[in-house]
Amino acid sequence: MPALQSESLAEVQRSLVPAETTRLTRRQIDGVPVYEYVRAPGAPPVTVVRFSFDHLPVGRELGDHGHAHEFLVLAYFEQGIGSLRLGNRDYRLNPGDAFVLAPGEVVRPSEHDHTAAAEGWCVFFPPEIIAAEAPGGSLG
Secondary structure (H helix, E strand, O other), X not given: OOHHHXXXXXXXXXXXXXXXXXXXXXXXXXXXXXEEEOOOOOOOOOEEEEEEOOEOOOOOOOOOOOEEEOOEEEEEEEEOOEEEEEOOEEEEEOOOOEEEEOOOOOEEEOOOOOXXXXXXXXXXXXXXXXXXXXXXXXXX
């Protein structure tokens, strides 16, 4: 493996932070709990989490895993099939699919879903790190 690739992989592995970087708030949106991002002192405000639907990074105690976030989430589905409900719309999941979840967007498996085999990665970060004033932060 080339040195640069090896160093990049080592950096990603060091940045893998346990799911304790999110915390349940007392707020609810559309009847589901909202999670906030918890910054770790001395760590960059970005969290990378490996997930599977039988071991979700958040919402495990909820029967349908419905929840929302106060932070941005990039979700990549590496394998598995099924469907995901974002707000009021169902999306079919296939390997290689990626989603951007906006703060406050309600996410849950679809009503008649079989996503138990779905696995992938999530990247969490507070929305202010991509604010227009942030270096390289403009999305427009």
